[in-house]
Amino acid sequence: MRIFSGIRPTGGLHIGNYLGAIKQWISLQESNECVFCIVDLHAITTPYDPKELQKNILDTTAVYLAAGINPEKSVIFVQSQVKEHAELAWLLGTITPMGELSRMTQFKDKSKQHKDYINAGLFTYPVLMASDILLYKGQAVPVGKDQEQHVELTRTIAKKFNQKFGKVFDEPETILPKTGAKIMSLTDPKRKMSKSDEPKSCISLFDSPEDITKKIMSAETDSGKDVIYNVTKKPGISNLLTIYSLLTDRPVKEIEKDFVGKGYGDFKKSLATVVVNYLEPFRRKQKELQTRDVYVKDILAKGASRARTIAETTMAEVRSKMGLA
Ligand code: AQP
Numbered sequence: 623m624r625i626f627s628g629i630r631p632t633g634g635l636h637i638g639n640y641l642g643a644i645k646q647w648i649s650l651q652e653s654n655e656c657v658f659c660i661v662d663l664h665a666i667t668t669p670y671d672p673k674e675l676q677k678n679i680l681d682t683t684a685v686y687l688a689a690g691i692n693p694e695k696s697v698i699f700v701q702s703q704v705k706e707h708a709e710l711a712w713l714l715g716t717i718t719p720m721g722e723l724s725r726m727t728q729f730k731d732k733s734k735q736h737k738d739y740i741n742a743g744l745f746t747y748p749v750l751m752a753s754d755i756l757l758y759k760g761q762a763v764p765v766g767k768d769q770e771q772h773v774e775l776t777r778t779i780a781k782k783f784n785q786k787f788g789k790v791f792d793e794p795e796t797i798l799p800k801t802g803a804k805i806m807s808l809t810d811p812k813r814k815m816s817k818s819d820e821p822k823s824c825i826s827l828f829d830s831p832e833d834i835t836k837k838i839m840s841a842e843t844d845s846g847k848d849v850i851y852n853v854t855k856k857p858g859i860s861n862l863l864t865i866y867s868l869l870t871d872r873p874v875k876e877i878e879k880d881f882v883g884k885g886y887g888d889f890k891k892s893l894a895t896v897v898v899n900y901l902e903p904f905r906r907k908q909k910e911l912q913t914r915d916v917y918v919k920d921i922l923a924k925g926a927s928r929a930r931t932i933a934e935t936t937m938a939e940v941r942s943k944m945g946l947a
Contacts, residue, residue: 625650626760626794628659628701630817631678632670634826635685637897638805638815641868642766646799648690650764656696657758657929658686660922663701663708663750667743668736668818681908683918685827688907699925701754706933710753711746713944717782718749718775727771735818752776756783756791757933764797767804768814787943790936802868808841811857825897827904834901835894838862839887849881849889859886866893869900 627643629635635644650656660682662675679700686698701707723729726748733740743750751772755763756779763773773796780791807813807823815824822837829837843858851874853860867874881889911918941947 623654623761624759625654625656625762625764625797626659626755626758627656627764628661628664628754629682630665631660631662631675631682632665632668633678633817634828635682636805636815636817636824636826637865638766638824639817640685640689640827641802641805641865642799643764644685644689644691645802645868646764646797647696650762650797651692651696654762656691657760657932658691658696658698659701659754659929660686660699661701661751661754664747667741667747668732669739679922680915680918681828683922684908684911685904687911687918687921688827688904693921693925697925697928698921699929700922703922703926704757704929704933706757706930706937707750707753709937710757710940711750713940713946714753714756714779714783715746715749717786718746718752718779722775722778723748725771726775728768748772748775749779752779755794756780757936758929759790759792759932759936760794761792762795762797764799767798770796770798790939790943801864805865806857806861808837808861811842811861825901827901828908829901830905831898834897838890838894838897841890843886843890847885849878849884849886851878859889862890862893866896869896 627647629639629643647656647658660679662679665675683698687693691698723745729745729747732744752775755776765773773794777793780793783791805815807815807819808825809820809823817824822840825834825837841858841862844856846856849859849863850856851860851863863874863877866877938947
């Protein structure tokens, strides 16, 4: 299958981005043709500092590499380096109903979060995302729960295009992880963990062991002291148990048993050790890559060139079907 996915270079990637998306990519790249993008054109739809953007792009690439994405196998590139993304977005925008875009939860959430930055790009974000996927004729999209609605809209747009102009695109499926599709904030377990939220609400993949420990020890927990999974009554502990289980590859039930008769403090201490150890290779690899900018930029240049070849072929087909060539 052709797989497509991407991440916005909007700051330090967190454990939610990893468990929701990147961890799936690693196993998928073994037997599929994968295209992994750093979606900088999406990053500029919310407030950002132009001086930081290139650094964030390189940091995001470092996460991809540190997590185990193999640039020999998978295509890794920066969205703005392949002009066809913007071109296809314009064309697909002409067949996307405004009503569909108005229903998008991410637009509503981000508009609330950035009241003085509600721009047309934020509104048409899902059209650009559909273009990202369809440009590579993506058949499956591994993402976290929050992006499911956008992949659904991509299916609608693909179907509409095929009906109107003739078959070009597959309707891509969403690949959600069984658990970890929505890791919650450490400070407010009813909200999704987000890069753009306050730093103590999320564990960044490159956080120091001290910061990880501090954040976990002060994570919002619930009344009571039993370490039991119950999303409604104990959203905080349940979120931490999910992280524990995913990083140790052990069932939640088994972890609960380890902490019978112990309190939240012991559980959090143990989780901090698990997270610190799990993320150790990420910190090590990041340090190594920080001194190898030329190597990272070379991977991105080669990736863009491979991506362009596919994108140009799709665009020639699209232009012809739409009567533009
Ligand atoms: N909390 C999460 N749990 C599981 N998966 C998550 N993802 C994001 N947050 C969680 C998944 O990570 C991928 C990359 O997301 P993105 O950077 O493109 O945008 P986002 O979904 O808006 O992520 P953030 O962290 O909330 O970033 P900001 O704050 O910049 O908006 C996607 O597959 C997403 O589902």
